[in-house]
Each structure stands twice: as C-alpha cells, then as structure tokens.
Amino acid sequence: QVSELVQFLLVKDQKKIPIKRADMVKNIIRDNKDAYKDAYSEIINRAGRTLQEVFGLQLVEIDAKRHTYILINNLPRAESKYLCRDKEKEKMGLLLVILSFIFMKGNSVKDSALWEFLNLLRVYPGKQHKVFGDVRKLVTEEFVRQKYLESTLIPLTDPPEFKYQWGPRAEKETSKKDVLNFVAKIQGKDPTFWASQYSEAEA
Numbered sequence: 001q002v003s004e005l006v007q008f009l010l011v012k013d014q015k016k017i018p019i020k021r022a023d024m025v026k027n028i029i030r031d032n033k034d035a036y037k038d039a040y041s042e043i044i045n046r047a048g049r050t051l052q053e054v055f056g057l058q059l060v061e062i063d064a065k066r067h068t069y070i071l072i073n074n075l076p077r078a079e080s081k082y083l084c085r086d087k088e089k090e091k092m093g094l095l096l097v098i099l100s101f102i103f104m105k106g107n108s109v110k111d112s113a114l115w116e117f118l119n120l121l122r123v124y125p126g127k128q129h130k131v132f133g134d135v136r137k138l139v140t141e142e143f144v145r146q147k148y149l150e151s152t153l154i155p156l157t158d159p160p161e162f163k164y165q166w167g168p169r170a171e172k173e174t175s176k177k178d179v180l181n182f183v184a185k186i187q188g189k190d191p192t193f194w195a196s197q198y199s200e201a202e203a
Helices: 002-013 021-029 040-055 086-104 111-120 135-145 168-173 176-187 195-202
Strands: 057-063 068-073 149-154 161-166
Touching: 002 021, 002 040, 002 068, 021 040, 021 068, 040 057, 057 168, 068 168, 086 111, 086 135, 086 161, 086 176, 111 135, 111 161, 135 149, 176 195
Parallel strands: none
Antiparallel strands: 057 068, 149 161
C-alpha cells in the first residue's frame, strides 16, 4: 500500500496540483474499506517518510480545512537548480523572477504592474512565447493552480483587476532571503542595499 501511494503521489506531483487527502485515501482503500479504515493515516505517514528518504520530497499539508497536500523539494536549495525538473527549469526561472518582483514591491502587485514588468523582459502576456507558451495562462492559471501564486480580485474595479501574492507552495519551497539574494546577485549589489526587504527577509 505504501509503495502504491508513493507512486500515486509522484504521478500527481508531475502536474504540481495539490492533492486531497480524500483522493489518497480512495487510492489506498479502494475495495478494502475495512482492512485499511484505521490504517490509512499510518500509510500516509509512511509514504511521507519514504518520499523524504528516497526522493528528498516532503509531503506538506497546505490547507488543514480541506486537507490538501503538496510535495515540496527539501533538498538543499541551490538557485541554479531552483525547484526544477529539467523540462520545467525555464518556467521555474520565470516564476522566481515573478516571486522576486512581488517581494520587492511589498509582497503584493496588481496584474497590470506584473504585465508591465514582464513586457520589459520581452515576455508578452498576449503572445505565444517559444519557451513558456501562453504566458498569461501560465501565470494566471498554472502558477495559481499549483499554489505558487495567489490571485485576488480587487473590489470595485471595472474592468476587474487582480492582485498577486506568493502562494503557499512558494512560501514552503523558497524563502524571502533566497529571493533577495537572487535579486542582489542579478543586480550586482549587496542584499543590505534594500533595507526594508533585508530586514523582512532576515526576520
């Protein structure tokens, strides 16, 4: 049961979509309701340990009310390998840039400011990008669904405007300190150059 659940979680994690405990339990129990009724939390814990020891992944609950879990990479964080499986490397690079922008702007940005910033990087939300595909979809749907970003409707805006913040997966997989060091490296400055961000990252 444990190894089946580990495989199930690894497959689910390919799409980085949060996994509900109900789905895990369904996968464990299937036809053997009585046999596994009391054991499923032990099986989930054991699967979590296996994932950690074998794959360096941590099973983390991100929503206690809905019992939703994600797998996060708890291997040492090297920026060059930031959260990546090879194919995803470029997308994760773009994500890191977006997370940096949000953090440096006070942890929340309007969508219009985000698109403006991406335009400067020659990444245009309305155009197909040869690496990222449909950028608007990647940011507003994929990164949001994967819980890297959170998007909230700004009340009383017409046409509707949204603001973006870090999502729970970003909070777990990286840190403000890592992101500030990344920005400092790109700009060739010391992290202390940004006083308020530095004190927040060190807190």
